[in-house]
Amino acid sequence: MNQPRTSVHIVDQGDTGTQSVDRALLLLNRIGATDGASLAALVAETGLNKATVRRLALALIRAGLVEQDAASRYHPGEQLQVLGAQAARRSGLMAAAGESVMRLAQTTCDAALLSVRRGASALCLMREEGNHPLRSHALVAGQSHPLGVGAGSLAMLAALPQDEAETILRATGPVVAARYPALTPERMRDLLARTRAEGVALNPGLVIEGSWGLGIALQPPDGRLAGALSIATIEARMRPDRLPDLTRLLRAEAARIEARLAQPTKDRHA
Numbered sequence: 569m570n571q572p573r574t575s576v577h578i579v580d581q582g583d584t585g586t587q588s589v590d591r592a593l594l595l596l597n598r599i600g601a602t603d604g605a606s607l608a609a610l611v612a613e614t615g616l617n618k619a620t621v622r623r624l625a626l627a628l629i630r631a632g633l634v635e636q637d638a639a640s641r642y643h644p645g646e647q648l649q650v651l652g653a654q655a656a657r658r659s660g661l662m663a664a665a666g667e668s669v670m671r672l673a674q675t676t677c678d679a680a681l682l683s684v685r686r687g688a689s690a691l692c693l694m695r696e697e698g699n700h701p702l703r704s705h706a707l708v709a710g711q712s713h714p715l716g717v718g719a720g721s722l723a724m725l726a727a728l729p730q731d732e733a734e735t736i737l738r739a740t741g742p743v744v745a746a747r748y749p750a751l752t753p754e755r756m757r758d759l760l761a762r763t764r765a766e767g768v769a770l771n772p773g774l775v776i777e778g779s780w781g782l783g784i785a786l787q788p789p790d791g792r793l794a795g796a797l798s799i800a801t802i803e804a805r806m807r808p809d810r811l812p813d814l815t816r817l818l819r820a821e822a823a824r825i826e827a828r829l830a831q832p833t834k835d836r837h838a
Contacts, residue, residue, distance in 0.1 A: 703801075719796075
């Protein structure tokens with residue numbers, strides 16, 4: 569079988585056998601790299617004709633791998649997010665971070681979350697609830713937001729080179745404006761500047777009213793962006809006098825995760 573092609577045009581000469589699968593994978597990769605792609609954009613980026621793109625997109629929609637919104641833009645579907653979360657459980661990040669996520673939730677009594685970057689989006693891999701009865705309405709495992717939306721997501725965006733972050737902000741701008749009106753471009757850039765300066769990201773209820781978050785990017789010694797660790801809680805539990813303690817706990821667990829990621833794979837379960 570041909571290998572999936574993710575960044576080159578292919579000649580549209582009909583769809584049979586493995587070629588059809590190859591094209592569907594190409595289309596899925598392009599949709600996954602954006603947070604809302606139009607039919608015209610997918611035609612331009614893949615080199616396939618409009619009828620082929622539409623037909624393949626409908627097949628992916630039926631499988632739950634792609635969704636189409638009211639503006640006829642295509643997005644990664646829920647089934648794709650579930651599969652991604654399931655696959656990530658086998659990854660080094662889940663092995664390195666699982667214990668820390670659980671400990672952070674137990675120590676703070678709030679929700680602790682682990683996220684990774686997926687193109688221009690952040691995907692929640694794990695959420696562990698604390699025992700406080702009033703819970704935040706933050707992400708659950710398998711859900712995603714555009715990069716920059718939410719504390720962990722913002723921390724990852726701030727960890728990227730500035731030009732790359734700006735490219736992502738431009739690409740996701742229309743979706744963010746439509747879904748998260750409190751996150752204006754000016755506010756987003758202010759949050760990014762603050763996150764870069766302080767090393768932690770604070771979401772003061774800008775995604776869901778009353779739901780606050782504190783996040784930090786996970787960057788092992790090799791410098792790559794591995795993901796983000798975050799805390800989600802209600803506004804009343806993220807008071808200014810409590811923030812230093814939450815920040816300290818978050819940094820400590822992030823350091824433990826990064827140290828484990830730096831170990832050989834065989835040693836991570838020791």
